[in-house]
Amino acid sequence: MESTTYNLGWKENSFLSTLLLFIKSIVKEWKKINSLFAQERASGYSDLSSVYNNITDVAFEQLKAKLKAPWWLLWLVPLKLAVYSVTWLPLGLWCYLRMGALSSKVVNNIHYFGMSAEQCDVRQKILRKHSNLQEAKRCIKMAFEKKPKDTSTKGLLYVGLAEVYQAEIEYHGPEDIPYKAIQKLEYNIQAALAKAYELEKINPLQAIQIYRRCAQLTEGNDIGEQCLVKANELAKKLEALKLKAA
Numbered sequence: 197m198e199s200t201t202y203n204l205g206w207k208e209n210s211f212l213s214t215l216l217l218f219i220k221s222i223v224k225e226w227k228k229i230n231s232l233f234a235q236e237r238a239s240g241y242s243d244l245s246s247v248y249n250n251i252t253d254v255a256f257e258q259l260k261a262k263l264k265a266p267w268w269l270l271w272l273v274p275l276k277l278a279v280y281s282v283t284w285l286p287l288g289l290w291c292y293l294r295m296g297a298l299s300s301k302v303v304n305n306i307h308y309f310g311m312s313a314e315q316c317d318v319r320q321k322i323l324r325k326h327s328n329l330q331e332a333k334r335c336i337k338m339a340f341e342k343k344p345k346d347t348s349t350k351g352l353l354y355v356g357l358a359e360v361y362q363a364e365i366e367y368h369g370p371e372d373i374p375y376k377a378i379q380k381l382e383y384n385i386q387a388a389l390a391k392a393y394e395l396e397k398i399n400p401l402q403a404i405q406i407y408r409r410c411a412q413l414t415e416g417n418d419i420g421e422q423c424l425v426k427a428n429e430l431a432k433k434l435e436a437l438k439l440k441a442a
Contacts, residue, residue, distance in 0.1 A: 209254050211283045218287065221247040238305040242315040245298035248291035249322050255288025295322050308335070313344035313353070320356050324363070333360050348402045351391030355409045358384035362413055385410055389423070400430050 221244055228240030262276040299322045302315060311319070316339030323332035336357045344350050361381035388406050395403035404427045411423035 214251060214254055218251060234305040238302045241298045241301040242318055245295045245322060246318040248295035251291040252288050255284045258284045296326050308338045313339040313342045313349050317349055317352050324359060329360050329363055347391055347394050348399050351388050351395060351406045354384045354388035354391060355406050358388060358413055385413055396430060400434055404430050
């Protein structure tokens with residue numbers, strides 16, 4: 197896969213590094229977005245929406261981290277939230293509000309049939325964040341029709357589809373959902389886990405992400421616990437490699 201913001205690594209999640217990435221991404225994609233060619237414009241919109249999507253994830257994780265504190269440090273939480281409100285909050289909110297429009301411009305320029313599987317993957321994540329589950333499901337199915345070869349993309353699409361089915365079941369209630377939908381949920385979880393296993397050596401960061409998302413989907417049972425164990429083991433190995441390299 198070409199080196200675009202779609203597969204950009206997230207080595208640091210500090211506010212400054214994320215803000216710099218935000219600015220650099222806009223500068224990098226500006227030329228493509230203003231291109232005369234629809235395919236190139238779509239590529240720019242998709243890559244930028246991918247960065248915005250990732251920034252919203254990081255901003256939310258930062259919020260959760262700010263709210264976590266031992267009892268003797270609870271007095272610091274209001275201060276942390278005050279700092280968050282003038283740093284991560286406006287950046288994350290801007291990205292959340294803009295990423296949907298950017299993603300729609302990809303479809304407007306080249307339609308689904310002109311999009312790559314990776315671009316469909318970016319769009320389905322954004323659609324799910326905006327609770328547009330039916331369009332997200334359609335987008336994922338279109339991505340699979342393109343027969344993606346990248347293991348990471350396939351794994352993310354499987355877990356994305358599983359999360360769509362899970363959200364539908366939670367919304368309607370298990371008693372109002374056909375058993376076939378529950379079977380599809382279980383199938384996509386297993387398919388995602390198979391891809392995560394393949395990714396353990398070639399892309400452990402993506403494997404960790406898939407394991408953790410599958411753990412949330414299977415919370416409370418043995419599969420969920422095994423997913424968390426796998427994710428934590430991989431995270432420890434990566435941390436050990438970083439310390440060794442340093």
